[in-house]
Amino acid sequence: MSTTNEQFLDDFRTMSTFGATEGGGVDRQAGTAADHETRQWFGGWLARHGFNETVDQAGNQFGTVELVPGAPYVLVGSHLDSQPLAGRYDGAYGVLAAAHAAARVADDVAAGKVEPRYNLAVVNWFNEEGSRFTPSMMGSSVFTGKLALDTALATTDAAGETVSAALRNGHRQAEGSAPALTDVANYAEIHIEQGRILQEQGIQIGIVDKTWAASKYRVTVNGAQSHTGATRMEDRQDALYGAALLIAAARDLTAEFGQGLLHTSVSEMQVLPNSPVTIARQVLMNLDLRSPDEDVLARARDILAKWIGDVQERSRTDVQLELTHQWGLVAYQPEGVALGTASAEQLGFSHMNIMTVAGHDSTNMKDAVPTVMLFVPSEEGISHNEAEFTRGEDAVRGAELLTEVVRRLVRGELEAAAINND
Amino acid sequence: MSTTNEQFLDDFRTMSTFGATEGGGVDRQAGTAADHETRQWFGGWLARHGFNETVDQAGNQFGTVELVPGAPYVLVGSHLDSQPLAGRYDGAYGVLAAAHAAARVADDVAAGKVEPRYNLAVVNWFNEEGSRFTPSMMGSSVFTGKLALDTALATTDAAGETVSAALRNGHRQAEGSAPALTDVANYAEIHIEQGRILQEQGIQIGIVDKTWAASKYRVTVNGAQSHTGATRMEDRQDALYGAALLIAAARDLTAEFGQGLLHTSVSEMQVLPNSPVTIARQVLMNLDLRSPDEDVLARARDILAKWIGDVQERSRTDVQLELTHQWGLVAYQPEGVALGTASAEQLGFSHMNIMTVAGHDSTNMKDAVPTVMLFVPSEEGISHNEAEFTRGEDAVRGAELLTEVVRRLVRGELEAAAINND
Numbered sequence: 143m144s145t146t147n148e149q150f151l152d153d154f155r156t157m158s159t160f161g162a163t164e165g166g167g168v169d170r171q172a173g174t175a176a177d178h179e180t181r182q183w184f185g186g187w188l189a190r191h192g193f194n195e196t197v198d199q200a201g202n203q204f205g206t207v208e209l210v211p212g213a214p215y216v217l218v219g220s221h222l223d224s225q226p227l228a229g230r231y232d233g234a235y236g237v238l239a240a241a242h243a244a245a246r247v248a249d250d251v252a253a254g255k256v257e258p259r260y261n262l263a264v265v266n267w268f269n270e271e272g273s274r275f276t277p278s279m280m281g282s283s284v285f286t287g288k289l290a291l292d293t294a295l296a297t298t299d300a301a302g303e304t305v306s307a308a309l310r311n312g313h314r315q316a317e318g319s320a321p322a323l324t325d326v327a328n329y330a331e332i333h334i335e336q337g338r339i340l341q342e343q344g345i346q347i348g349i350v351d352k353t354w355a356a357s358k359y360r361v362t363v364n365g366a367q368s369h370t371g372a373t374r375m376e377d378r379q380d381a382l383y384g385a386a387l388l389i390a391a392a393r394d395l396t397a398e399f400g401q402g403l404l405h406t407s408v409s410e411m412q413v414l415p416n417s418p419v420t421i422a423r424q425v426l427m428n429l430d431l432r433s434p435d436e437d438v439l440a441r442a443r444d445i446l447a448k449w450i451g452d453v454q455e456r457s458r459t460d461v462q463l464e465l466t467h468q469w470g471l472v473a474y475q476p477e478g479v480a481l482g483t484a485s486a487e488q489l490g491f492s493h494m495n496i497m498t499v500a501g502h503d504s505t506n507m508k509d510a511v512p513t514v515m516l517f518v519p520s521e522e523g524i525s526h527n528e529a530e531f532t533r534g535e536d537a538v539r540g541a542e543l544l545t546e547v548v549r550r551l552v553r554g555e556l557e558a559a560a561i562n563n564d
Numbered sequence: 565m566s567t568t569n570e571q572f573l574d575d576f577r578t579m580s581t582f583g584a585t586e587g588g589g590v591d592r593q594a595g596t597a598a599d600h601e602t603r604q605w606f607g608g609w610l611a612r613h614g615f616n617e618t619v620d621q622a623g624n625q626f627g628t629v630e631l632v633p634g635a636p637y638v639l640v641g642s643h644l645d646s647q648p649l650a651g652r653y654d655g656a657y658g659v660l661a662a663a664h665a666a667a668r669v670a671d672d673v674a675a676g677k678v679e680p681r682y683n684l685a686v687v688n689w690f691n692e693e694g695s696r697f698t699p700s701m702m703g704s705s706v707f708t709g710k711l712a713l714d715t716a717l718a719t720t721d722a723a724g725e726t727v728s729a730a731l732r733n734g735h736r737q738a739e740g741s742a743p744a745l746t747d748v749a750n751y752a753e754i755h756i757e758q759g760r761i762l763q764e765q766g767i768q769i770g771i772v773d774k775t776w777a778a779s780k781y782r783v784t785v786n787g788a789q790s791h792t793g794a795t796r797m798e799d800r801q802d803a804l805y806g807a808a809l810l811i812a813a814a815r816d817l818t819a820e821f822g823q824g825l826l827h828t829s830v831s832e833m834q835v836l837p838n839s840p841v842t843i844a845r846q847v848l849m850n851l852d853l854r855s856p857d858e859d860v861l862a863r864a865r866d867i868l869a870k871w872i873g874d875v876q877e878r879s880r881t882d883v884q885l886e887l888t889h890q891w892g893l894v895a896y897q898p899e900g901v902a903l904g905t906a907s908a909e910q911l912g913f914s915h916m917n918i919m920t921v922a923g924h925d926s927t928n929m930k931d932a933v934p935t936v937m938l939f940v941p942s943e944e945g946i947s948h949n950e951a952e953f954t955r956g957e958d959a960v961r962g963a964e965l966l967t968e969v970v971r972r973l974v975r976g977e978l979e980a981a982a983i984n985n986d
Contacts, residue, residue, distance in 0.1 A: 225837065273842065278840065367950075368948055369758050375828075376823075377945065383812070386830075407792035413833050415647065417694075419852070420831055423649070430793065430840070430841070523794065525794060526843070527790055
């Protein structure tokens with residue numbers, strides 16, 4: 143069943159009512175009631191548009207259409223979960239654009255306008271955000287074999303609830319025979335840029351050709367409890383003071399490199415015992431380093447290691463860094479970039495190659511199958527914030543482009559291009 | 565019923581089993597099961613030693629002995645609650661010493677050795693520590709009219725449970741006709757020093773003559789949520805970075821004054837949304853400034869106010885300080901210091917006048933009635949830590965001194981001294 147741009151924008155408005163916040167955003171962390179409601183609505187949408195809905199054991203929600211019995215799938219999607227007090231576009235825009243693109247291409251096939259080589263599947267990946275259940279990109283990590291299913295299901299939130307329980311308490315447990323990685327020929331995803339390069343350069347479409355390299359650490363600062371009033375300053379081993387020095391050092395690190403060459407963040411913290419009259423014995427926090435240059439990342443780690451010695455000495459604490467997650471400056475397949483570019487050219491959309499700083503489910507998928515990743519502009523680059531905004535004309539343009547990309551993928555154009563490149 | 569020093573140390577060992585931690589300390593935050601168990605055991609102790617147990621509406625637990633029908637009370641006590649993973653001595657030592665002192669003096673009266681002017685009451689103040697329910701010194705603040713009972717009862721912990729519910733779910737709600745402030749003639753308390761002045765100077769007893777001045781603030785740092793990876797460093801308004809700069813500034817502030825003239829601490833923090841991939845929009849934290857010199861405290865506040873401008877500029881955040889609690893450099897009554905000194909002299913204990921840096925329930929009580937506050941040495945000054953330690957001989961000596969102080973208070977010596985001073 144084909145869809146119009148007006149229907150797409152209508153659907154987007156409806157979808158944005160689930161978990162809607164007063165500030166104009168959404169709050170639907172993975173596995174919460176608001177996430178489940180959005181998934182339920184999306185399941186209904188898939189059924190109304192001729193898709194067969196299935197859910198795998200990691201909570202990934204699929205809608206499949208059989209075009210060529212027994213053929214692999216062109217998979218297209220993103221995620222419906224959000225950060226707390228987040229914007230309406232991050233992930234959700236890509237899932238809805240994927241669903242409309244797939245419906246339009248299925249319609250083309252039914253009308254005899256497209257000769258399919260593959261079947262079509264839409265996906266809503268579970269827990270891309272990782273705010274309630276860490277790590278992020280959980281569903282696509284299990285799907286691509288990077289994370290064990292048991293590990294994912296046993297992950298707990300701050301209140302001790304497991305992913306398994308959160309899925310069980312939601313409306314859709316594993317049901318039906320969901321696609322597996324071996325059933326997938328290639329993958330496409332569209333997302334808001336979450337940066338302001340496209341807007342600043344006045345370009346309509348970004349074709350993602352690389353990811354920024356990232357290193358994520360778990361930081362433990364060990365001090366000793368003592369009385370906030372009575373303990374002499376020179377006797378203190380204040381873990382929160384040590385943590386503060388490290389947060390400041392991580393920020394200072396960015397000034398050691400040229401502008402835009404290093405992003406550093408600390409955004410999650412647990413203080414023990416977190417009492418108003420007892421100096422912290424321990425602080426646990428994250429540390430996130432990203433760069434478009436792997437050498438910068440390596441040099442940043444070396445500098446930080448030296449600075450940590452100073453942090454330890456000044457705060458009389460012990461600081462430990464554990465690398466928990468990393469990815470290199472990995473390229474998306476050139477034939478995918480070429481296919482995205484050809485699609486934009488055909489539709490007359492201005493475009494540029496662009497790197498993604500944020501991780502996406504496509505960051506996982508591109509390591510497994512040929513992947514096309516597209517960006518539409520983000521107003522002022524604001525993201526993970528209720529004020530996140532993408533103009534309707536940009537959103538519609540992206541859905542049209544994704545439709546063309548899926549059309550070409552279903553025809554098998556990516557494989558044809560790859561063979562021609564060999 | 566009189567008691568021996570061996571019985572005192574035996575009782576202390578028994579009491580230390582409630583909420584005992586593997587590290588040799590205790591963990592019995594106000595209104596928890598471990599606090600209730602300790603209170604229940606203490607209620608049994610009071611009954612076995614001839615006291616009438618009552619509990620007031622703020623959860624303060626009293627044991628009274630009638631010596632002079634209708635006369636006001638000499639009140640003596642401290643608190644049984646603790647910080648998380650705390651030591652065995654803080655508060656608990658003072659409650660048990662008070663109970664033994666009162667039992668011994670009641671025995672002296674019964675034996676005709678002491679002519680009483682007042683009745684005797686022992687108290688275990690509710691929630692002195694303030695780690696679970698803020699503010700600290702809650703029970704004595706309600707008792708002295710500094711905090712409204714309704715406000716105290718409606719205070720919630722991090723999980724949303726109220727003081728009212730915590731008391732109701734414990735073993736002892738308000739029962740009996742508990743003493744009120746108007747029934748109290750004077751107050752005495754003994755506590756571990758929580759510093760290392762007595763140990764360093766080789767002195768057995770501290771007679772507290774003043775409190776350090778303290779100013780406690782609630783700090784709010786307001787930033788804006790954004791993506792930890794994608795947001796350019798210059799676009800960030802990172803509330804956690806602003807908080808880190810303020811923590812470092814608070815520490816640097818102590819270097820502006822001579823050693824021991826200013827203590828500053830930040831020990832409690834809440835980060836919103838506290839997600840690994842979203843920059844913090846808001847951080848709430850405490851800030852605690854203490855000094856033995858009120859002028860230092862005022863100058864420290866002025867310097868910090870200037871530095872906060874720099875913190876705001878560097879982090880592009882807004883920092884607000886709200887004064888929540890303060891006390892000046894208030895003297896304990898000289899006649900109480902004199903009575904404590906005379907008691908130590910009589911027993912042949914070495915002694916010195918000392919200031920308290922930490923707040924105590926006596927900080928509240930001294931503003932209402934003449935108060936005697938005594939310290940015994942703390943090994944290395946360690947406190948709010950499982951390693952907190954006071955030697956048995958020091959603990960016993962303190963209980964003997966408190967007995968002599970209570971004996972003199974019950975006789976009415978404090979009032980006689982005050983009249984002589986007029």
